[in-house]
Amino acid sequence: MQKSLIVALDFPKKQQVDHFLSLFGEEKLSVKVGMELFYQEGPTIVEALVASGHQVFLDLKLHDIPNTVYHAMKGLGKLGVSMTNLHAAGGSEMMKAGLEGLREGAVIAGKYVPSLIAVTQLTSMTEQRLREDLLVGASMNETVLHYAKKAAEAGLDGVVCSSLEANMLMEELGNEFRKVTPGIRMLGDDANDQKRVVTPKDARKLGATDIVVGRSITGAVDPVQAYKSILQQWQGVEIG
Structure with a gap:
């Protein structure tokens, strides 16, 4: 499996996205479109990025009843994105319905079926908050592993998790099960609102x-130099 560095386009407006991407010239990136950008600009920003040749991870974290997620994913499957996601906490039936809708939408539009991954626990979540805010008695690792297994059983391609849980998931679910990991920071960078952070x-x-990097690049x-430095670390390139 090819390891990817996904740049989080956490901007509110298309003009800022266009300016940022212009810094990279003709280079095509793997990018993440999240709630902030999607809710401001709508599907047209996704279609524009796809048309420009970028690989798009549409990060909307759907979480609703199975029927609603089915119909929403059917729409997202038509956009030509490479990957999208939902919350594993929605349960097995919701995940299966989302996958079914995504596949149907892609077929209708004549697109490749995107990878579908499930959010286990946000990288802003801590063990303490898991207990006190969500009333979850299991540990972080137990919770993440349980959600990941449910996602695999539902036919999904992987999960969003912290890199701190990636090795555990690899041992349990294999190398081909995607572990898409936000919360990536270079040494010395501000962690901001992320809690479970690691270097590339x-x-x-x-x-x-896969790693998702936002503010350390944007x-x-x-x-551009920040992107290259992170990419080199991620790919294991030793710098003289």
Whole structure:
């Protein structure tokens, strides 16, 4: 499986996205469109990115009753994205319905079926918050593993998790099960609202299959150089 570095386009407006991507010239990136951008610009921003040749991870984290998620995913399947997601906490039936809708939408539009992954626990969540806010008695690792197994049983391609859980999931579910990991920071970067964070180098060693990086690139003085440095760490390139 090819390991990808996904750049989080956490901007509110298309103009900011266009400016950021222009810094990379003709290079095609793997990018994440999340709630902030999608809810401001709608499906047209996704269609524009896909048409430009970028690989798009549409990060909307759907979580609703199975029928609603089925119909929503049917619409998302028509957009030509490479990957999208939902919350594993929605349960097995919701995940299966989402996968069914995604496949149907892609077939109707004549697109490849995107990868579908499930969010286990957000990387802003801590063990303490898991107990006190969500009243979950199991540990973080137990919760993440349980959700990941349910996602695999539902036919999904992988999960969103912290890199700290990636090795455990690799041992239980194999190398081909995707472990898409946000919460990536270079040494010295501000963690912001993320709690379970690691460097790109550590994410690689821990068994992540994909990393999602936002502010360490988009907020850098030189985003292109920051991207290259993170990519080198992620790919295991030793710098002289």
